[in-house]
Amino acid sequence: MATTQHVIIGNGIAGISAAEVLRAGDPDSAITIIGDESETPYCRPMISLVLEGALGPERLPIRGTDYYQQFGITPVLGRRVTAVDTSRREVHINGARPVIYDKLLIASGADPRPVKAEGRDLDNIFYLRHQAHVRGMLAVMPDARKALVLGGGLVGFKAAYGLLRRGIQVTMLIRSGYPLSMQADAEAGRMVLTELRAHGLEVRVGAEVTAFEGGPAVRAAVLSDGSRLACDLVVIGKGVLPSLAFVRRDQIAVDLGIVVDRHMRTTAPDVYAAGDVAEGMDLARGTRWVNAIWPEAVAQGRLAGTNMAGREVAGEGSLGRNVIRIFGLDIMTGGIVDPPADDDGFTVVSALDPRRRTYRKLVFQKNRLVGMVMVNAIEQGGVLLGLIQSRMPVRLPAETLLANGFNYKQLLME
Amino acid sequence: MKQVVVHPERCVGCLQCMLACATAHSRSRTLPEAVLESPRPRPRVHVGVGCFDEGFPNRCRHCDPAPCMLACLPGAIYRDAQTNTVLIDTDRCINCASCAMVCPFGVLRYHPDVLAPPDKTVAVKCDNCIARQQKGQIPACVEACRTGALTFEPLDGAMRRKTDAVSRTVSAGRREVPPPAGYALLTTIKHEQVRLRSH
Numbered sequence: 001m002a003t004t005q006h007v008i009i010g011n012g013i014a015g016i017s018a019a020e021v022l023r024a025g026d027p028d029s030a031i032t033i034i035g036d037e038s039e040t041p042y043c044r045p046m047i048s049l050v051l052e053g054a055l056g057p058e059r060l061p062i063r064g065t066d067y068y069q070q071f072g073i074t075p076v077l078g079r080r081v082t083a084v085d086t087s088r089r090e091v092h093i094n095g096a097r098p099v100i101y102d103k104l105l106i107a108s109g110a111d112p113r114p115v116k117a118e119g120r121d122l123d124n125i126f127y128l129r130h131q132a133h134v135r136g137m138l139a140v141m142p143d144a145r146k147a148l149v150l151g152g153g154l155v156g157f158k159a160a161y162g163l164l165r166r167g168i169q170v171t172m173l174i175r176s177g178y179p180l181s182m183q184a185d186a187e188a189g190r191m192v193l194t195e196l197r198a199h200g201l202e203v204r205v206g207a208e209v210t211a212f213e214g215g216p217a218v219r220a221a222v223l224s225d226g227s228r229l230a231c232d233l234v235v236i237g238k239g240v241l242p243s244l245a246f247v248r249r250d251q252i253a254v255d256l257g258i259v260v261d262r263h264m265r266t267t268a269p270d271v272y273a274a275g276d277v278a279e280g281m282d283l284a285r286g287t288r289w290v291n292a293i294w295p296e297a298v299a300q301g302r303l304a305g306t307n308m309a310g311r312e313v314a315g316e317g318s319l320g321r322n323v324i325r326i327f328g329l330d331i332m333t334g335g336i337v338d339p340p341a342d343d344d345g346f347t348v349v350s351a352l353d354p355r356r357r358t359y360r361k362l363v364f365q366k367n368r369l370v371g372m373v374m375v376n377a378i379e380q381g382g383v384l385l386g387l388i389q390s391r392m393p394v395r396l397p398a399e400t401l402l403a404n405g406f407n408y409k410q411l412l413m414e
Numbered sequence: 415m416k417q418v419v420v421h422p423e424r425c426v427g428c429l430q431c432m433l434a435c436a437t438a439h440s441r442s443r444t445l446p447e448a449v450l451e452s453p454r455p456r457p458r459v460h461v462g463v464g465c466f467d468e469g470f471p472n473r474c475r476h477c478d479p480a481p482c483m484l485a486c487l488p489g490a491i492y493r494d495a496q497t498n499t500v501l502i503d504t505d506r507c508i509n510c511a512s513c514a515m516v517c518p519f520g521v522l523r524y525h526p527d528v529l530a531p532p533d534k535t536v537a538v539k540c541d542n543c544i545a546r547q548q549k550g551q552i553p554a555c556v557e558a559c560r561t562g563a564l565t566f567e568p569l570d571g572a573m574r575r576k577t578d579a580v581s582r583t584v585s586a587g588r589r590e591v592p593p594p595a596g597y598a599l600l601t602t603i604k605h606e607q608v609r610l611r612s613h
Binding site for chain 2: 043045046049054055062294295299321322323325330332334379380381383385386390396400407412
């Protein structure tokens with residue numbers, strides 16, 4: 001029998017997690033990984049720590065330089081996939097012969113959401129997604145005085161924090177009323193905003209950039225309210241979108257991400273998807289959702305690899321979660337943090353303790369926990385998130401879960 | 415392989431395991447000196463208070479696969495195969511709290527530690543007293559436990575004992591398994607106190 005050809009699009013954590021369980025479960029198969037970045041696997045969420053100066057770039061790699069050899073993987077790096085044809089089982093790569101697959105994993109991740117603004121291609125305007133972006137920023141940082149960060153989501157936020165820590169004056173532009181509006185609720189967002197402002201961050205709410213001016217490097221940004229803002233470094237952190245331009249929608253079902261079932265199978269035969277590009281069941285929402293976070297990419301990659309190796313294992317679904325530390329605040333959130341106010345199917349309880357600087361919020365749907373926000377004292381956050389993931393009915397009073405002394409034992413009622 | 419087994423029904427909440435754990439992970443490894451050390455030695459086992467004021471020694475289960483190990487961003491969490499212990503490399507740890515986010519038992523803590531690089535806040539959790547085991551000692555929490563809530567033994571033996579105890583309560587001519595002396599009284603008092611408080 002011919003060797004099974006496994007092809008993985010994506011050299012990120014989902015792709016390599018899949019490759020590793022695939023190698024363990026199917027030792028004789030051939031594995032090819034195609035990635036558009038040319039570095040060996042590294043930890044993407046840590047690049048902001050390099051920007052901040054907390055770590056050197058040498059700390060980013062998460063696998064050794066002999067990684068591909070060790071796992072018997074053929075790496076095709078520095079090239080972007082242009083098309084996948086499932087009818088011919090071909091993966092087309094820029095300027096190379098098509099790669100034929102028996103089983104294909106699409107773990108192509110996500111790309112930064114672009115902004116539409118005049119002068120977008122001026123120098124010193126960056127995304128914060130790849131190691132190379134941070135290298136670019138570090139190169140121009142010695143001359144940077146005034147930075148502008150677009151977007152108050154996780155990426156914009158980490159960029160602003162990193163630049164502030166480097167002693168650069170930062171203005172953050174956010175469209176919604178407070179930062180982290182996708183991850184946190186208004187109360188936690190307000191606490192974050194206060195903390196950042198206390199450390200010198202300028203935040204402009206409700207404004208967007210319409211044009212950049214300068215040449216060759218950016219010198220100013222023109223905002224939607226007509227005002228001009230001088231800046232010599234810009235970071236675009238408006239979130240990410242699944243990277244799936246190469247996917248033919250008549251062959252593979254796509255919503256926001258590539259639609260997957262509980263085995264990480266797409267609608268095309270022998271084609272799987274995992275990580276930031278995949279859209280599977282969300283445990284809190286009970287609908288399909290793209291949860292583009294590191295731990296889910298690991299879990300989904302492993303699940304896809306296990307199934308590709310021939311062992312049919314079903315996953316329960318994914319849960320959006322985040323934890324961030326900024327200056328004196330720790331924020332952990334997960335699931336549905338801001339249920340629609342007009343939906344009475346949700347019960348929300350919260351507790352704010354200004355003296356201890358803690359805030360906790362829990363969102364219930366009937367007797368199931370479906371969302372949580374924690375500011376400071378986050379050690380027991382995993383227990384609450386575990387409750388959301390297990391979808392177990394909660395028999396304890398909500399106040400018990402909110403209390404400072406909440407611990408795992410209280411879930412064992414008897 | 416021996417491991418620490420928790421028998422929650424026997425815990426009286428005396429907190430001796432926490433004290434012994436902090437001492438075992440101090441510079442001096444003696445209690446009188448440990449309380450004066452900086453950074454202050456802290457326990458890896460945490461006695462939580464249950465709904466009826468009962469104690470529960472909550473410690474790392476060293477899960478396999480371990481969610482913390484899979485979620486760790488810098489790859490600082492690894493498994494020691496010999497003792498089946500999930501360990502944290504404090505030099506690699508970046509204090510990002512991803513491990514706390516995915517630990518369903520809430521056993522992670524973050525603080526400077528005598529075993530970590532100086533002045534660095536790191537993730538800390540149970541290490542099965544690997545250093546003590548290498549010297550032929552048993553984990554400090556087990557050594558300190560006087561009620562048998564913590565034992566150090568092969569898991570299958572502990573499971574068999576528990577299974578036997580349960581089957582005795584359901585078999586014909588069953589007899590109640592007597593709780594440890596004094597424990598029933600303590601439990602009754604605690605339950606009663608909670609009942610009185612709630613009225």
